[in-house]
Amino acid sequence: MQGPAFAAYLAASVLISGLGAVGAALALTPSFGGPELSRGARIYTEECAGCHGASLQGRIAGPPGQRIPPLGVTGHAWQHSDAELFRLVARGSNPGAGSAMPAFDDRLAQAEIEAVLIYVKSHWPARFRYQQAALHPGGDGALVALLRDPDATLPGDCLPAVATTR
Structure with a gap:
């Protein structure tokens, strides 16, 4: 097999094998909806919004130069x-680094911290995610995230153009 037909075969094989490799990881990647998002929103409001803001906007606070x-x-x-x-x-975080982020491991379980991160990430544009x-x-994280996002489309240059001439 040579030429354009081989290029198309190779591109399809790479794509299919890549999708198979990340198939198992899809179950491990949180979606940006459902109960975890709601849980994260609630925890964020209770634990984080006081400093980082209700709209995740951050702020200047405390001693001069300290920024949230x-x-x-x-x-x-x-x-x-x-x-x-x-x-x-x-x-x-280290207060000497210009921030005084408190530790939450004594107040929040691992699953609660993960839910907060899901909530925060849900506010990012798809390209940031x-x-x-x-x-x-x-x-494979970027591909997994792309496949999980129902609003995402593959860019036009994702796969090489295949010539239709023989």
Whole structure:
């Protein structure tokens, strides 16, 4: 097999094998709806909104120079992996780093912290969620997130164009 037909076969094989490899991971990737989102919204309102704001907007607070970062689209939380975000919520941050994020591991269970992160991530545009998902070990996170998002479409340049001439 040579030429355009082989290119089409190869592209389809790569796509199908990639989808098969992430199939098992789909069950592990939270969707952005349902009970976890509602639970995360409730916990965020009770535990986080007082500092980070009801709309995840963040604020300037406390001593000069101390800033509570936004968690929504104007922030950079999406540039951190889930493991980093979880660790920050659970253990807090170093006050010497210009922030005084308290630790929540004594007040929130692991599943509650994860629900809050689902809620926060639900406010990010799809492109932020895809880029953030790509930070996870395993490398298939962005594809998994793309496949789980019902509003997503594959970009036109995702697969190489296949010539129709013989």
